Each structure stands twice: as structure tokens, then as C-alpha cells.
Amino acid sequence: MLVTRTDLPLRLLRRGKVRDVYDAGPDAVLVVATDRVSAFDVVMNEAVPRKGEVLTQLTAWWLRQLEPKLPHHMITADSQEIIERVPQVAGFSEELKGRSMLCRRATVFPVECVIRGYLAGSAWKEYSASGTLAGEPLVPGLRESERLPIALFSPATKAEEGHDENITVSRLAEMVGATAAAELERLTRIVYDFGREIASSRGIIIADTKLEFGTVESSVRNESEDRGWIILVDEVLTPDSSRFWPADQFEPGRSQPSFDKQPLRDYLDRERRAGRWDGNNPPPPLPNDVVTATSERYLEIFRRLTLAPLDSGAAT
Numbered sequence: 001m002l003v004t005r006t007d008l009p010l011r012l013l014r015r016g017k018v019r020d021v022y023d024a025g026p027d028a029v030l031v032v033a034t035d036r037v038s039a040f041d042v043v044m045n046e047a048v049p050r051k052g053e054v055l056t057q058l059t060a061w062w063l064r065q066l067e068p069k070l071p072h073h074m075i076t077a078d079s080q081e082i083i084e085r086v087p088q089v090a091g092f093s094e095e096l097k098g099r100s101m102l103c104r105r106a107t108v109f110p111v112e113c114v115i116r117g118y119l120a121g122s123a124w125k126e127y128s129a130s131g132t133l134a135g136e137p138l139v140p141g142l143r144e145s146e147r148l149p150i151a152l153f154s155p156a157t158k159a160e161e162g163h164d165e166n167i168t169v170s171r172l173a174e175m176v177g178a179t180a181a182a183e184l185e186r187l188t189r190i191v192y193d194f195g196r197e198i199a200s201s202r203g204i205i206i207a208d209t210k211l212e213f214g215t216v217e218s219s220v221r222n223e224s225e226d227r228g229w230i231i232l233v234d235e236v237l238t239p240d241s242s243r244f245w246p247a248d249q250f251e252p253g254r255s256q257p258s259f260d261k262q263p264l265r266d267y268l269d270r271e272r273r274a275g276r277w278d279g280n281n282p283p284p285p286l287p288n289d290v291v292t293a294t295s296e297r298y299l300e301i302f303r304r305l306t307l308a309p310l311d312s313g314a315a316t
């Protein structure tokens with residue numbers, strides 16, 4: 001079922017570019033990944049079949065494996081179990097199936113914990129202009145898309161409007177405290193190192209990714225495990241939160257094709273060059289073949305990483 005937007009009988013906390021987040025009781029939120037797609041920060045009018053399921057099931061797949069390493073927010077991604085726990089959504093099983101996750105409600109740090117293994121995107125832009133990243137000097141002579149000697153933790157503030165702004169680690173420490181800042185960096189590295197190792201064995205480079213973390217009230221913390229007070233929230237190592245590059249096409253010195261949104265980006269670039277789109281809202285209509293190609297890319301990433309098709313039963 002294609003889902004562009006949900007209207008569940010729960011209080012809507014937030015409608016993001018991709019996900020609808022609902023109040024599911026004092027300790028929980030229900031996060032529903034729709035099939036909306038954005039590029040260059042503009043949400044398209046067309047939805048991409050299966051995209052929401054890929055995002056949710058991939059996040060669930062990573063979280064299950066990360067479970068021994070750090071605490072996270074997932075309670076369940078099984079829609080039947082969600083309905084048992086949140087009976088108000090009982091009539092919506094088709095809409096929820098595969099794409100929804102019941103999560104421990106967290107107070108989310110207002111920062112994107114970005115980690116970069118390669119020099120791309122805004123990091124490359126800043127480096128090529130000034131030799132720095134988030135204001136701090138980086139070894140000279142790196143080329144576009146080059147692998148960094150050590151992955152770089154480069155947090156950013158979450159902007160309500162427009163683009164996120166890179167901040168230094170010391171600015172992060174001022175914002176959240178030195179202990180939390182150090183812990184955010186440590187946890188971010190754990191997730192990235194784990195993810196990039198697995199992805200690499202499947203021919204995928206995770207060039208960079210962005211994570212969100214939050215804190216939970218002590219009453220709902222899992223005290224028995226005493227595994228710290230910061231938990232991993234939001235989506236994890238998905239194509240929407242990360243740059244995935246096909247390893248067999250990797251070549252530093254230029255920008256890399258993106259595994260997921262390249263057909264969409266190429267189309268939008270053509271429209272821009274032809275003067276039919278100015279890069280802002282409203283987006284141009286997408287031809288069917290672009291939508292289909294994008295959907296296939298998302299499914300392909302899921303299959304390549306998890307070694308199983310989305311329909312293998314994991315998506316419940």
C-alpha cells in the first residue's frame with residue numbers, strides 16, 4: 001500500500017519530511033515512515049512505493065544487531081504487536097504494516113550527530129574552500145570523496161527551516177555538557193564503525209551518516225541493565241540518513257553516484273538545467289520511470305545489506 005500521509009487517531013507530534021510521529025502514551029511514540037521522498041530539501045509530490053517500509057525495516061534490522069552495543073528506542077516494529085499495545089490504531093493495520101515502529105519516547109538532543117568516513121557534500125565544499133571542516137583544520141591535499149584517515153565526528157544543529165549548521169565539538173559540549181558530548185561521539189562511532197564494516201562486506205560504502213540520540217526518564221529507563229542514559233533514536237543507517245556508494249564504482253577526485261536517489265537527482269538536475277525548475281517548492285512532477293527506478297534502488301539497498309528481500313517476512 002502506497003502511503004503519502006497518515007491520519008491516525010492519535011495526537012500528531014510532528015510531520016517531518018518523511019515520517020509522521022504520534023503520541024502513543026506517556027512513554028512511547030509511534031513513528032510511521034511514509035513513502036514521501038525529498039531531494040535537495042524539497043518533498044516531491046509523488047510517493048516512492050515501498051520506501052517507508054525499507055526505511056523502517058532497515059532501521060529495525062540495524063537496531064537488532066546493535067542491541068548488545070548500545071541502548072536504543074525500538075520497542076517493536078511488528079504492526080500486530082503495535083496494535084495490541086496501542087489499540088486506537090486497530091483499524092489501520094494495512095497502513096502501518098512494515099513501516100511503523102513503536103518507540104520509547106525520548107527527549108531528543110537538538111543535534112544531528114554526523115560522522116564522516118569520506119569527504120563529500122557540505123564537508124567537501126567547506127574543505128575545498130578553506131581546508132577546514134566545521135572550522136577545524138584537516139590534513140591538506142585531500143581529494144573530493146577521499147576516505148578520511150580517521151572518521152570525523154562533525155555534529156550539526158537541527159535547523160527548523162533550511163539547512164543544518166555544522167558546529168565544532170566544543171560548541172556541542174557547550175550546548176549539551178562535556179560528558180554528554182563525549183558520550184554522543186563515542187556512541188556515534190560505535191554505530192558507524194559497526195555499520196560500515198557490515199556494509200563494506202556487501203560492496204557498499206557508507207560515506208557518512210547522521211544519528212540522533214535522546215534521554216529517557218529514569219522511570220522508563222532499563223535500570224536492570226544499567227547501560228547508560230543516552231539512547232539511540234530515530235532512523236539508523238538508512239539511505240535517507242546516510243550516503244551509500246556502490247564500492248565497485250568508487251573513484252576519489254569526483255562526486256560519487258548515490259545508491260538510492262541518483263535517478264531522482266539526475267532527473268531534477270536536468271529539469272533545473274532546462275530552466276523548468278528553480279530548485280524550490282513546488283517540485284516538478286516526476287515521470288513514472290523515475291519513481292520506479294528510485295523504488296528499485298531502495299529495495300536493492302535493503303536486499304544488498306540484509307541479504308534478504310524486503311518481502312522475506314521480516315516486514316510485519
Ligand SMILES: Nc1ncnc2c1ncn2[C@@H]1O[C@H](COP(=O)(O)OP(=O)(O)OP(=O)(O)O)[C@@H](O)[C@H]1O
Nearest residue numbers: 016017018019021029073103104105106108233234
Ligand atoms: N524515540 C523518539 N522519541 C521522540 N522523538 C523521536 C524519537 N525518535 C525520533 N524522534 C523524532 O521524530 C522525528 C522524525 O521525523 P522526520 O525524520 O521525518 O523529521 P525531521 O527529522 O524532523 O525532519 P527531516 O525531514 O529533516 O528528517 C524527528 O524529529 C526525531 O527527532
Ligand SMILES: [Mg+2]
Nearest residue numbers: 016017234235
Ligand atoms: Mg529526520
